[in-house]
Amino acid sequence: MSNKKIFIYAENDCGTIENAYFELLSKAAALNEKLTEFDGSPAQLCAVAVGELGEDVQKSLVESGADVVYSIRDEKLGVYNPAVYSEAVAQLCRRDTPYIFLFGSTAMGTELAPTLGVKLHTGVSAHCVDLRFDDSGAFVQDVPAFGGKVIGEILTPYTLPQIATVKPGIFQRAELAAKAAEVKEFSPSLENAATDGIVLKEVHIKERISLPVEQADTIICGGFGMGCDENWEALDKIANYFEKSAVGCTRPALDEDWTDDDGTMIGTSGKTVRPKLYIGVGISGAMHHVCGISDAELIVSINKDENADIFNVSDIKIVGDAVKILTAVEERLAQE
Amino acid sequence: MNIGVLVKPVPDPEQYNSIAIDPETKRLNRAGVPAIVNPADKCAVEAAITLKEKFGGRIVVFAMAPPDGREKLMEVLAMGADEAVLVSDREFGGADTLATSYTLVKAIEKKASEGDTFDLILSGNESADGATGHVPAQVGEQLGCNHLSAVVQIDAEGDETPESLMVFQKFENGKNEFEIRLPAVIGVTRDINKPRYTSAMGVIKAKKKPFDTYDSEALSPDKTRIGIEGSPTKAGAIFTPDTGRKTVELTGSPEEIADELVKRIKATGVKIISGGGCRE
Numbered sequence: 001m002s003n004k005k006i007f008i009y010a011e012n013d014c015g016t017i018e019n020a021y022f023e024l025l026s027k028a029a030a031l032n033e034k035l036t037e038f039d040g041s042p043a044q045l046c047a048v049a050v051g052e053l054g055e056d057v058q059k060s061l062v063e064s065g066a067d068v069v070y071s072i073r074d075e076k077l078g079v080y081n082p083a084v085y086s087e088a089v090a091q092l093c094r095r096d097t098p099y100i101f102l103f104g105s106t107a108m109g110t111e112l113a114p115t116l117g118v119k120l121h122t123g124v125s126a127h128c129v130d131l132r133f134d135d136s137g138a139f140v141q142d143v144p145a146f147g148g149k150v151i152g153e154i155l156t157p158y159t160l161p162q163i164a165t166v167k168p169g170i171f172q173r174a175e176l177a178a179k180a181a182e183v184k185e186f187s188p189s190l191e192n193a194a195t196d197g198i199v200l201k202e203v204h205i206k207e208r209i210s211l212p213v214e215q216a217d218t219i220i221c222g223g224f225g226m227g228c229d230e231n232w233e234a235l236d237k238i239a240n241y242f243e244k245s246a247v248g249c250t251r252p253a254l255d256e257d258w259t260d261d262d263g264t265m266i267g268t269s270g271k272t273v274r275p276k277l278y279i280g281v282g283i284s285g286a287m288h289h290v291c292g293i294s295d296a297e298l299i300v301s302i303n304k305d306e307n308a309d310i311f312n313v314s315d316i317k318i319v320g321d322a323v324k325i326l327t328a329v330e331e332r333l334a335q336e
Numbered sequence: 337m338n339i340g341v342l343v344k345p346v347p348d349p350e351q352y353n354s355i356a357i358d359p360e361t362k363r364l365n366r367a368g369v370p371a372i373v374n375p376a377d378k379c380a381v382e383a384a385i386t387l388k389e390k391f392g393g394r395i396v397v398f399a400m401a402p403p404d405g406r407e408k409l410m411e412v413l414a415m416g417a418d419e420a421v422l423v424s425d426r427e428f429g430g431a432d433t434l435a436t437s438y439t440l441v442k443a444i445e446k447k448a449s450e451g452d453t454f455d456l457i458l459s460g461n462e463s464a465d466g467a468t469g470h471v472p473a474q475v476g477e478q479l480g481c482n483h484l485s486a487v488v489q490i491d492a493e494g495d496e497t498p499e500s501l502m503v504f505q506k507f508e509n510g511k512n513e514f515e516i517r518l519p520a521v522i523g524v525t526r527d528i529n530k531p532r533y534t535s536a537m538g539v540i541k542a543k544k545k546p547f548d549t550y551d552s553e554a555l556s557p558d559k560t561r562i563g564i565e566g567s568p569t570k571a572g573a574i575f576t577p578d579t580g581r582k583t584v585e586l587t588g589s590p591e592e593i594a595d596e597l598v599k600r601i602k603a604t605g606v607k608i609i610s611g612g613g614c615r616e
Binding site for chain 2: 106286
C-alpha cells in the first residue's frame with residue numbers, strides 16, 4: 001500500500017455519523033483508483049473521528065469501507081469546541097501528514113477546515129463540486145464561483161494536506177465493501193488548550209414537521225415571483241400529491257417572510273438537492289439558486305417572464321402566471 | 337466596545353448571470369457588472385452598529401481591495417461606521433483566503449497599535465463571489481483569538497462591554513448556542529438582521545470621517561505570506577458548467593399545459609398520489 005493517506009472527517013452528530021462522511025468516502029474510493037495508476041498502489045482511506053465514539057458509531061465507521069479509523073480521544077473533547085477540536089486534529093495531521101483531507105461543508109466542517117489551513121499553513125478549497133486527479137496526477141478541486149456561474153480549478157501544489165470541503169449531497173454514497181478497518185486511537189496533547197474561550201451552552205434542535213428538502217424526491221420551490229404570502233400555499237397543495245415531497249424556497253422568498261423555514265432554502269448558501277422532480281415557480285434563475293438544483297432529474301420551471309434565466313437550465317419551460325398555472329395543475333392532479 | 341468590520345466589494349450577485357468566460361482569452365468577463373458591498377458584510381456592519389448603540393465605542397471598517405474599493409467603504413461609513421481602512425497594494429493581488437486573512441490581520445494589528453484595541457471583529461460569513469466562508473476563521477486563528485462562523489444571532493447583556501457574548505451558530509439541525517469570550521472574530525450570515533438604509537445625512541457625514549489607506553510598505557508584511565506567492569492554493573482553469581438540458585416549452589391554455597405537464601411527470605416514473613394527502 002502507498003504511504004499516502006486520505007483523511008475524511010467523520011462528523012459525529014449525537015451518535016450518528018453525518019452523511020457527508022459516507023459520500024466523501026465513496027468519492028475518495030473512486031479517486032483512489034486513479035491514484036493507484038500513478039502510485040502503483042492505493043492510498044489509505046482514513047476516517048478521522050473526534051471524541052468518544054460509542055459502540056454503534058465505531059462499528060459504522062469500521063464497516064464503512066475505510067482502511068483505518070482514527071479515534072481522537074481526550075477528556076477535553078467531550079463537548080464540541082471548535083478551538084480544541086481543530087487543535088487535536090492538527091496534531092494528528094502534523095504526525096501523519098495526510099495527502100488529502102476532506103470535510104463535509106457542514107457548520108462544523110466549514111469551521112474546522114479553514115482553521116486547520118492556518119494551523120498547518122496549507123490550502124483549503126471550499127464547497128467543491130468535483131474532485132479529481134488530472135493527467136499529471138495533480139489533485140484538482142473544482143469550486144463554484146459567482147454562485148456557480150463559473151467553476152474554477154483549485155490546486156494546492158506545494159503544501160500538505162490538500163484540504164477540501166464538499167457540501168452534503170454533492171457526491172452520492174456508494175455501497176463500499178467493508179474492510180474491517182483498524183481502529184487507531186490518537187491522544188493529542190491538550191494540556192495547554194483553553195476550553196473556556198468558546199463554550200457550547202445549549203443545542204437548539206429545530207423540530208422538523210416536514211421532510212427536509214435534501215431528502216425529498218419531489219420539490220416544489222417558490223421564488224420572488226410568487227408575489228405574496230397567500231399565493232405561497234399553492235406550492236403546498238401541489239406537493240401534497242407527491243410522496244416524499246417538500247416545499248423549497250429561494251433567498252428572496254425567504255427575505256419576504258413567505259416561509260420562515262430557512263432550512264428549505266436551496267442554493268449556494270442553502271441546500272444542494274437532487275430530487276427526481278423539481279418544479280420551480282416564480283424563480284428568476286439566479287446562479288446562487290440554480291447551482292443547488294443542477295442534479296435534479298427533471299426540472300420544470302414556471303415563470304411569467306419568457307426570458308427568465310431559469311429556463312436555460314430547465315427541461316420543461318412554462319411561461320405564464322404562477323397562480324393560474326398552479327391552479328390548473330392542482331385541478332389536473334386531483335383527477336388522478 | 338471597539339469593533340472592526342471586514343467588508344469586501346463584490347460584483348453585484350443579482351447580475352451573476354451576465355458574467356461569462358471569454359471564449360478567446362478564457363478569462364472572466366464581468367464587464368458592466370457593478371461592485372456592491374458584499375450583502376453579508378452589510379449585515380456585519382449593521383450588527384456592529386447595534387452593539388455600538390448599546391455599549392458605545394468605535395467601528396472601524398476594513399476592506400482589502402483595489403483603489404476603487406474606497407467608494408464601497410464610503411457606503412458603510414454612511415451607514416454608521418466611524419472610520420475606514422482600505423488595504424490596497426498590487427502586491428496583495430491574487431491572494432487566496434490564507435494570504436488575504438494574513439494581510440487583513442496585519443492591517444487590524446496596525447490599526448489597533450495606533451489606538452484602541454478591538455474587542456470584536458465582525459465579518460460577513462462569506463462573500464457572494466468566492467463564497468468560501470474561510471476569512472472569519474482564518475482571521476481569528478491568525479489573530480490568536482476565539483472565532484466562530486455562521487452566526488445568526490448575537491446577544492449581549494448589560495451596559496458595559498461584557499467579557500463574553502452569547503452567540504447562536506446555525507448548523508444543519510438547528511442552532512448551537514455558544515458563549516464566546518472577547519476578543520473574538522465572528523462571521524455573521526444574512527439571517528442575523530436587515531441592514532439599515534443609508535440616509536442623505538449619513539452620506540454627508542461619511543466624507544468627514546477618518547479614512548486610511550494601508551499599502552504593503554505600511555504593513556511591512558512577511559512578503560512570502562501575501563499575494564500570489566503567499567497563497568498555498570493556485571487557481572487553474574475556469575469553465576462554465578454544462579447544464580446539459582434540452583428545454584421543451586409547453587404552450588396552450590393553463591388546462592392544456594397542466595395536462596401535458598402531468599403526462600410528462602408520469603412518464604419519468606414519479607408517482608402521483610390519488611387524492612393527495614402526502615403532506616398532511
